[in-house]
Amino acid sequence: MPDLIDVLSQDTALQIRPDHPAPPPAPFLEALLAGLSRPDKAIPCRFLYDAAGSKLFDAICELPEYYPTRTEMALLRAHAPQMARRIGANARFIELGAGSGGKAEFLLDALMAQGLPPAGYVCLDISPVPLAATAEAIEQRYPHLAVTAVCGNYLGDVDLPPSTARDVCFFPGSTIGNFERHEARAFLAQWRQRLSHFDERGAMMLIGVDLKKDVPTLERAYDDAQGVTAQFSLNVLTRANRELGADFNIDQFRHRARFVHDPGHIEISLVSQSDQTVTVDGQRFHFAAGEALHIENSHKYSLSEFAALAADAGFSVDTVWTDPRRWFSLNLLRAER
Known part of the structure; x- marks a missing residue:
């Protein structure tokens, strides 16, 4: 990715690095x-998710029948200050999947507004173009925040930069629902092992989960x-x-x-x-x-089903936020030591 690195290295506050090894083209x-x-x-x-498929998915997110995106956004608008207080200061904020439509900004804004600035922001995505766009947007919005972009597959081996900060991982969009249940458990267990625990609060994951309904x-x-x-x-x-x-x-x-x-x-x-x-x-x-x-x-999960799955992977549920109809949830998980 030399062209991408050359473009982004014009600002020394922003780092972009390929994962090791670089992911091969999709077979x-x-x-x-x-x-x-x-x-x-x-x-x-x-x-x-080729170019045409990605555009069609963006259109799906705007449909009246497709409730997950707008429900999750509403939860973030309403509860980001509470989420920020539960997360606390000096955490390294890691976003999985760069194309989350500005959802991370709700939390970063809330952390800044309450005097709980994060130690840094890391975005991780397999596609370099949206990854670069997300990293640049965050760097411009928060010029004093150390931003790192890692091009890699969050389902495989990930070479995160070293850090002495506690990690908080953000995985929005109910993407975890696309995993079979055993895959979701393995994914959570893998990330529990990967996240850094450097203070008494422990590492956390904030995950969007779609709920069972009619x-x-x-x-x-x-x-x-x-x-x-x-x-x-x-x-x-x-x-x-x-x-x-x-x-x-x-x-x-x-x-x-x-x-x-x-x-x-x-x-x-x-x-x-x-x-x-x-x-x-x-x-x-x-x-x-x-x-x-x-x-x-x-x-789709009930809240108790997802809590049990998270527990099997080494997490406890810290806080859950749901909409009034209980159609969608944001689950803040705490890594157990």
Whole structure:
């Protein structure tokens, strides 16, 4: 990333560093061939987010049916001062995923306003362009705050810069719901080991978690009336055709979002509308009419379920903030020693 480093190094208050090792390009072809070869065909959800997919997801966040983004933002607006007091001063603030839409600023503003300035800000993302934009925006907004950008995958090995400050990790957006439950537990346990504990308060994580609710509300959030979510799902097939020379007939697949009660998640699939054969890299894959191509799960929790999962990973629940309908939650977890 020499160009990115050259651009950002003009301001010595801002550091950007690649993770070690640098993440390889997403192996879309390998993952697609493996997923189509399974009895239960699937495409990993990370391949939904090319440039077109990211724009469509931004549009989803503005839809009336899609409550998570605006509900989390409302919680941050209403409760950021309380969150800041629970976090305390002189913590290194680590944000996972740089494209959180300015959510970190609510907390940083509250910490500054209450005389609880953080020891530094670290943003971590696998994509260098949004990472650079986020780091620059934070540096400009808080010119006296030490800002570090780390280009890497928060699901893998992460080379955080050394610090003598207590860490507070911010993971908004209900992204943890995209992990299977065992993956979410492993993710939390990994970050508990990674975070620094340098005072009596201990390290913390502030995590957005979508909550269980009535099924129609959940399913509408992932299958909106305007069909934007369907476009988002189908775009992964368009991407395969464009990038890999596949021959998916987009008109012969339909988006489906349904709630699965055990353990409690939205299951998103593309369902074949006919008997058909798709060719990818010279390999042919048959779809029966009605056969599903799985692309994503979005897990929903009760507060007690998430607290138990966090406890298994070595965290206790410090404070939980929810909206009046209890549709969404922000959970402040404290690492147990």
